[in-house]
Amino acid sequence: MWYDQAARELDAVVKYPAMVFPLLRLVEIPPLHRKSLREAAINYVCRSAEIDTSTYGEVLRGEGVLINMTPGGLLTVKRETWPEYNIVHRAMVDFVTDLGLVKTCKEGQLPFCVHVITPKMARNPEINQRPHSTHKMHTDIWAGQPRDLLHLWIPIRGAFNGVSCEWYEPQEFPFDLIRRFENYSDPLLAPIVANAKKYDVDIDFDMAYVSHGFALHRTVLKSDITDLGRLTLDVRFRLNNGQDTSAHKEYAPIKEWLDTGTSKAYVDDTSVNNFRNMRKEWPKSSMIRPLK
Numbered sequence: 001m002w003y004d005q006a007a008r009e010l011d012a013v014v015k016y017p018a019m020v021f022p023l024l025r026l027v028e029i030p031p032l033h034r035k036s037l038r039e040a041a042i043n044y045v046c047r048s049a050e051i052d053t054s055t056y057g058e059v060l061r062g063e064g065v066l067i068n069m070t071p072g073g074l075l076t077v078k079r080e081t082w083p084e085y086n087i088v089h090r091a092m093v094d095f096v097t098d099l100g101l102v103k104t105c106k107e108g109q110l111p112f113c114v115h116v117i118t119p120k121m122a123r124n125p126e127i128n129q130r131p132h133s134t135h136k137m138h139t140d141i142w143a144g145q146p147r148d149l150l151h152l153w154i155p156i157r158g159a160f161n162g163v164s165c166e167w168y169e170p171q172e173f174p175f176d177l178i179r180r181f182e183n184y185s186d187p188l189l190a191p192i193v194a195n196a197k198k199y200d201v202d203i204d205f206d207m208a209y210v211s212h213g214f215a216l217h218r219t220v221l222k223s224d225i226t227d228l229g230r231l232t233l234d235v236r237f238r239l240n241n242g243q244d245t246s247a248h249k250e251y252a253p254i255k256e257w258l259d260t261g262t263s264k265a266y267v268d269d270t271s272v273n274n275f276r277n278m279r280k281e282w283p284k285s286s287m288i289r290p291l292k
């Protein structure tokens with residue numbers, strides 16, 4: 001099959017999968033790692049929302065206000081939030097090291113994505129119709145991510161029968177489509193999207209989802225009645241397979257990525273106030289809090 005090499009690359013990355021699809025592996029998260037990832041992620045969200053950790057549920061319902069969030073729901077590392085990001089990063093390093101996942105990777109995404117999607121955001125066409133909206137079926141390669149991409153996705157909290165995630169297997173992947181596109185809705189991509197086969201997989205809080213860059217995926221709003229969104233962690237790595245020699249600025253050499261959160265810290269000196277001012281050019285979002 002066209003994806004045989006990609007499937008072998010996943011075999012080399014994930015040694016003991018709980019569930020196997022050609023372009024996706026599910027891996028059980030040991031309880032201690034689950035606990036540290038969850039606590040660190042919720043702590044980061046609450047620092048970003050300037051609320052007490054007992055009320056982070058408000059954030060997932062779209063009631064809290066995240067001072068450092070992009071319109072698409074990514075929490076950005078800023079002067080006020082970098083210490084909490086580094087705690088999440090350390091929990092992630094501990095987990096992927098135990099998993100042995102990074103042994104075949106040359107670079108890791110720094111910072112990686114802590115992502116909140118509320119039902120309100122999922123229903124907002126200004127968000128879900130953006131050129132690279134996660135609500136459209138895509139591979140991150142079409143958004144400009146490297147061709148040697150490996151993606152790790154971890155559900156942390158939320159109602160996944162509401163705002164869920166789905167993975168798909170393309171029936172073919174012509175070489176000229178393995179590149180950046182301005183819009184996931186580009187007509188050139190329509191056949192690959194229309195023919196992709198959905199993987200029959202549920203979202204389970206005890207699992208991590210490791211997919212090859214050739215897998216397609218999307219965020220899906222499954223229910224109109226839910227009021228609870230979701231909190232997830234996404235980390236991208238670059239496989240050491242010689243497929244892509246280009247430099248990508250949001251990736252760090254794997255050693256540096258592994259040192260972050262312990263001997264090194266990822267720091268951003270931009271204040272959230274400057275960040276909010278920059279966001280005036282961005283599409284209006286109900287999650288943006290006015291300047292005080």
Ligand SMILES: [Fe+2]
Nearest residue numbers: 134139140217
């Ligand atoms: Fe994506």
